[in-house]
Amino acid sequence: MRVLVVEDEQLLADTLAEGLRRLSMAVDVCYDGDAALKRVGVHGYDVVVLDRDLPKVHGDDVCRAMIAAGGEARVLMLTAAGEVTDRVAGLRLGADDYLTKPFAFDELVARVQALARRARPALPPVLQRSGVVLDLPRHQASRDGRHLSLSPKEFAVLEVLMRAEGSVVSAEDLLEKAWDEHADPFTNAVRVAVMTLRRKLGDPPVIDTLPGAGYRIA
Helix, strand or coil: CEEEEECCCHHHHHHHHHHHHCCCCEEEEECCHHHHHHHHCCCCCCEEEEECCCCCCCHHHHHHHHHHHCCCCEEEEEECCCCHHHHHHHHHCCCCEEEECCCCHHHHHHHHHHHHHCCCCCCCCEEEECCEEEECCCCEEEECCEEECCCHHHHHHHHHHHHCCCCCECHHHHHHHHCCCCCCCCCCHHHHHHHHHHHHHCCCCCEEEECCCEEEEC
8 A cells, every 4th residue: 555654753763754664554755744745635544543733734734635535545643632522623634543642663564454454445454366375464475375475565566466356467557556756757667666576476487477568466
């Protein structure tokens, strides 16, 4: 999944992003509301982790703008204010969930994963195809009962292919959904990740390459 972390405390933002990346999420980071609005206008995020008290453009206004634009990203709002009235106000703005600081990282991960499962169309927590099983909450993968030791990026690529349910996924779409905004569109990273993923999945091959079109899991 692709996540945007919007938090003006840079150390916290970068720490959250690094932790989420270790769980195979593609994560972009920005530190103010103005930059957040620019990001959501360009990229299709599954979840936006949005601090409420942001400089330049307040988090409330970012949330309003996202809802008005009709985007499909789910919003997890963060705040230091823990009063019920504050939580209610945030949810009434259109946020999908609310988390009060300080919080446990594991809880934030669970909430992000739950919001992603509520995306349109709904994503089941366990994906299965061609003997491959991908357990998203546990971050585990297997094929025909054999555990697969995947890197975070390999796991992310496999998730995108599994979500497609047999449809072809272009290299550009893989780059958009499994890498962050700093990925070089001219790199061979997608080809290398698919190659190593094929090797770990073993025989018979389950990932097809369609020249000029992309990849799919049969």
